[in-house]
Amino acid sequence: MHDARLLLDPGTDAAAKLRRRGYVLDTDRLGKLVSRRSEVISEGDQARAQSKKAAADVQAAARRGEDIAELREQARQLKVRIGELEDEHRRIEAELTEFLLAVPNLPLDELPDGATEEFAEQIRAWGTPPEFDFTPLDHVDLGERSGILDLNRATKLSGPRFAVFKGAGARLERALAAFFLDIHTREHGYTEFSLPALVTRQTMTGTGQLPKFEEDLFRTGVADRELFLIPTAEVPLVNLHADEILPLEELPLRYTAHTPCFRSEAGSYGRDTRGLIRQHEFSKVELVQLVAAEKSREALEEILSHAEAPLRRLGLAYRVIKLPAGDIGFSAQITYDIEVWIPSQQTYREISSASDTGTFQTRRANIRGKGKDGKRGAVAALNASGLPIGRTLVALVEQNQRADGSIGVPEALVPYTGFTEIKPDGSVTLA
Incomplete structure (x- = not known):
């Protein structure tokens, strides 16, 4: 605040x-x-x-x-x-x-003007979007034909914008989560957490989801307590230290978690209604850093590189853009979007956002810092998706599809799946 x-x-x-x-x-x-x-x-x-x-x-x-x-x-x-x-x-x-x-964060001066992605500044592109000598299928056709994805039964269970994964699809989903977590914990120095998916109104307010985005949240309750389903693990990860004074010499703190995420997607109906791009429930590995406020800008470059790393390991073509001032999130002062290539749409689509919120969230959550000398210091919070499972799966199956309808598994992921390809009938080729 x-x-x-x-x-x-x-x-x-x-x-x-x-x-x-x-x-x-x-x-x-x-x-x-x-x-x-x-x-x-x-x-x-x-x-x-x-x-x-x-x-x-x-x-x-x-x-x-x-x-x-x-x-x-x-x-x-x-x-x-x-x-x-x-x-x-x-x-x-x-x-x-x-x-x-209700007042959003102040955008940094370095951001381009504009309110839509067309005003974004491309920072870099990595990899070459695949070209096929056949008409590529989208992830829905690939998944449903092989039986690893079942959207109809998901709709029967829960309504539209939910998914059921089966067999190799479920194994692929689980493998991606473990793959991401291993990279971030073993190589990038993040501490993994297992977190509640239900949090209080105060917790949601601490990271800026409330009161601004109440209509986008799923609300429930236990007994006489009002609780909200988290839209991202950023919410509980940042608020782990709400109302605390952090020793500045122990910063930065790097946290990660794999959680379900829940979003009502209010106002988005009619957009991305097919497939896994925009779901009410999905899972995601999230990255959060708490750093000394004066070091937040350099920390943003670091957390961005951490979010990019799994995409490079998987060989998925993507680009990084700097969002214009009018398109950044409520709590952000600067945001980079990572957009992965989706062959069926012949365009890049957002797969991760890396944001520096400065002291905006830490002030709301009452997170402060103090050095050994007793002097107070401001703490900044940063976050990035590292990465969402569903959208990564979309890019993976579409970029690795073959003419016969089979799907290749990137070499880096094979130790986690135990197979090298998913055949058109849903069976696999074991490693």
Whole structure:
């Protein structure tokens, strides 16, 4: 959550920065709230001082045997006024918090202008999109013909935008998760976590999913407790340290987890309705880093390279783009998208986003830092998908399909699958 004073400080140019991402900061309302809060705090301090003096006057007059009725009434009125000011202070704080929670992060100046991907800046491309001497099938036809993917039965079980994997498909899904986790834990220095998929409203608020994106979340409850299904492991991973002071000398912290993810995809109906690109439930390996705030920009380049590594091992063609200011996520100050080549669509599609949120999430989650010398230091949070299982599977089967309908398994993944190819009938060639 932002510091209201910094948003109003002309030196931060916050209103202009937010306009770049399509958000109009109501500085007039914010200024009035901040000003009135200061007035109420000052009036409250004065009233408490007067009340303390009035109480002393009552005691002194009583000791002298004087009539204290009028003094008592004055003291009572001061206490009433103090209560009124405290109530107003709570109301203003609640209104100010509600206002600030709805303000997105400030985009970095280096981002290109624009609100859609067409304004993105391509950073690099890796690999060559495969060319086929036959008409390539999409992942749905490949998966359903071989029997490793069953969308019809998934719809029967849960409705549209769910998937059932079978046999070699289920093994492939499990293999990808283990492959990703091994790379990140053994080579990139991440600590693996097993996490709850249900979290509190406060936890969702800490990373910026609430209140902005409530309609995109699945909400449930246990007994009398309100809980939300996580849309990404970023939510619990960042909030592991909510309301904590981290020793700065122990940073960076690198965390990863493989979890189910749940998204209602509100407002997206009609887009990507076929197949695995946009599902209500999917699984993903997530990467999170907590670093000293002044090192967040270099940490972003690192976490981006970590997210790219599995794609390179799998030999999947992809590109990296820097999103324009108007297209970054609510909590991000800068975002790189990794887009993998999808042969059936003849285009690149997003498979991972790597974002630096600066201190935006850590302020909301009340995560602070302190050095051995006792000096406080700001902590920044970063995240990247490393990677989603479903979208990786889409790219893998489509880029590795063959004319006979079989699907080759990249060499790096064979130790995890135990087979080198999936045949058109769903059987496999063992390694």
